[in-house]
Amino acid sequence: MVRAQESPRARYREQTRSEIKQTALGQLAESGVGALALTRVAKEMGLSGPALYRYFANRDDLLSALIRDAYDDAAAAVGQAAAEARGRSPRERLEEMAGAYRAWAINEPHRYLLIQGAPVPGYVAPDDTRGRARAVLGPFLPVFANGTPEAGLAALVVEMTDWLAEDESVGAWVAEYAPDVLGDLRAPSYALAGAVLVWAQLHGSVGLEAAGNFTGMGHGGGTLLIAQLNLLADAFALD
Structure with missing residues (x-):
């Protein structure tokens, strides 16, 4: 009986929270994260400040x-691309997943810049965002696990090996997305090295494009990203 009475209230609360977030996203798109304020959101929604504080x-x-929502949606886009590319070559899977990430970022640059742009002064992200960020990169791990890194990547591979030894959560992350490599002495480190490098490539190329820094230049963002990915795939001798 109590559950039946609480259910509509819970649904209304979640709906209102969703509307607040959508309003805030509109402000982010218009003015950037620095302009985000609960009082401004409340005014746009026709709510009082105290009413809004009941939800956030x-x-x-x-x-x-x-x-959290941005990371989850980015992870969903990459995960869907990974599922659709299952059975294709590692190089093709890499391109499909990176392309999905780029498409999400370019379609919603204000959300991309929220998680990958300049830090917000005074803001400290909650601990659970680390797991969400790793979920975005997780599907890339198996792509690189069976690669053969070129000699120039040796120092990074050593650092990834040390990271695995020092942080149990990293091993759990690899095990979740690339369980087939468990027990292999080198593959987990290769997987991590590839994931870190693809993150750097994505952040560099997609970040510049999302911020509008390619305007007036003679190349397309997608063309540049594919070129970078091919170089990375070559560095790991991916098929």
Whole structure:
């Protein structure tokens, strides 16, 4: 009986939280994260400040919710691309997943810049965002696990080996997305090295494009990204 009475209330609360987040995203798209304020959101929605605080404790609480959603949606885009590319060559899978990530970022640059742009002064992201960020990169791990890194990547591979030994959560991350490499002495380190490098490539190319820094230049963002990915795939001798 109590559950039946609480269910509509819970649904209304979730709906209102969703509307607040959508309003905040509109402000992000218009003015950037620095302009985000609960009082401004409340005014746009026709709510009082105290009413809004029933749904989010403060600006950082709202910001954390938006960041979680952005990571989750980016991870979903990459995960769907990984599923659709299953059975294709590692190089093709790499391109499909990176392309999906780029498409998500370019379609919603304000959300991409929220998680990959300049840090918000005074804001500290909650611990659970680390797992969400790793979920975005997770599908890339098996692509590189069976690669053969060129000699120039040896120092990075050593650092990834040390990271595995020092942090149990890293091993769990690899095990979740590339369980077939468990027990192999080198593949987990190769997988991590590839994931770190693809993150750097994505952040560099997609970040510049999302911020509008390719305007007036003679190349397309997708063309540049594919060129970078091919260089990375060559460095790991991917098929």
